[in-house]
Amino acid sequence: MVLAVDVGNTRIKAAVFEGDILVENFVFVKNELQKNIQNILKKYNKFADLVISCVGDVEKQSFLEFENDLKVHFMSHEDIFPFVNCYATPKTLGIDRMVLAAGATLQFPNQNRLVIDAGTCVTFDFIDEDNNYLGGAITPGLRLRYESLHNYTAKLPLLTLESPKGLIGNSTSDSIHSGVVNxxxxxxxxxxxxxxxxxxxxxxxxxxxxxEFLAKRLKNTIFANSNFLLESLSQTFQYKIKND
Ligand SMILES: Nc1ncnc2c1ncn2[C@@H]1O[C@H](COP(=O)(O)OP(=O)(O)O)[C@@H](O)[C@H]1O
Ligand SMILES: CC(C)(COP(=O)(O)O)[C@@H](O)C(=O)NCCC(=O)O
Ligand SMILES: [K+]
Structure with missing residues (x-):
């Protein structure tokens, strides 16, 4: 069994894999990392590997304490990926974006792919049909947009994500929801x-x-999968083992 862990800038996501099958997944915050990993290890008790993709500010050391129980692998730029990295600054490319690109390349062979990850930031990643990773875009995510409006103004309240009532916001809150979501x-x-x-x-x-929130609001047809990063992490790890 493999435990895949994705450390983002907002939350930590983890999933238990038996081969290609996702058995169970978990979401938790940074300061509950160790307790949660311990619980998952105890519950399944037959892990061989812990594979981590980390762009958040969690110390490597937090994971190394599990080395007695299983093998700990941090995905890094030095790993083997199934695409050609054409980013002009490959060393600064987020490892999460590399894992997403790898997952898209492996799961959808011989076609152009656009991966959109709506997390703290919304990232766009494009891998062409010849498996060249070309790059994409980085823009603030939904919660970050609400927080920025509040943090950088004197009068705007901090709101939580809500569906806008329509296009034309008829109050401060409606205007914010329309601006952020629409x-x-x-x-x-x-x-x-x-x-x-x-x-x-x-x-x-x-x-x-x-x-889920965004998928039903987009006019374009997309393949929505909240677990795509964790699935890609497991696949990229298998790919690395086969090709090392
Ligand atoms: N319990 C939650 N806490 C924080 N954000 C949440 C929660 N549930 C849903 N979200 C949404 O998830 C987004 C962050 O996505 P996530 O994948 O956790 O980010 P990251 O991978 O950067 O840690 C936020 O924009 C927010 O709207
Ligand atoms: C763009 C990101 C902050 C996204 O992080 P996330 O929203 O998934 O927490 C992360 O991929 C990152 O730190 N990237 C480094 C810069 C780059 O990819 O070019
Ligand atoms: K992201």
Whole structure:
């Protein structure tokens, strides 16, 4: 069994894999990392590997204490990936984005792929049909947009995610919900439309904490899978073992 852990900038996601099958998944916050991992290890008690993709500020040491129980692998830029990295600054590319690109390459062979990860930030990653990772875009995610409006103004309240009542916000809160939610939805659809002008055919994968909320609001057809990063992490790890 493999325990895959994704440390994002907001939350930590973990999933238990038996071969390719996702058996159970977990979400927790940074300061409950060790307690949660311990509980998962105790519950299944037959893990061989712990594989981690980390872009959040969690110390490596927090995972190394589990080395007595299983093998601990941190995905890194030095690993083998199934695509050619054409990013001009490959060493600064988020390891989560590399894992997403690897998952898209392995799961959807011989086609152009656009991966959209709606987490703390919304990231776009494009891998062409020849398996060249070209790059993409980074923009603030939904919660970050609400927080920025509050943190950088004197008068705007901090609101939590809500469906806008319509296009035209008729109060401060309605205006914020329309701006944040409609704004991101139009942005994503706008990006997809622009990609469509350059590439006649590509599949779109949407993942991250805001997947469900966004999926039903986009006009474009996408393949929505909240677990895509964890599944990709497990697949990238298997790929690394086979090709090392
Ligand atoms: N319990 C929660 N806590 C924080 N964010 C949440 C929660 N549930 C859903 N979200 C949404 O998930 C997004 C963050 O996604 P996530 O995948 O956890 O980010 P990251 O991978 O960057 O840690 C936020 O924009 C927020 O709207
Ligand atoms: C862009 C990110 C902050 C996204 O993080 P997340 O929203 O998943 O927490 C992360 O992929 C990162 O730190 N990237 C480094 C810069 C780059 O990818 O070019
Ligand atoms: K992201």
């Amino acid at each position: 704004g991101l939805v139009y942005e994503i659809d706008g990006f997809i439309d622009e990609y469509s002008r350059q590439y006649s055919n590509f599949i779109i994968i949407l993942t991250g904490g805001d997947t």
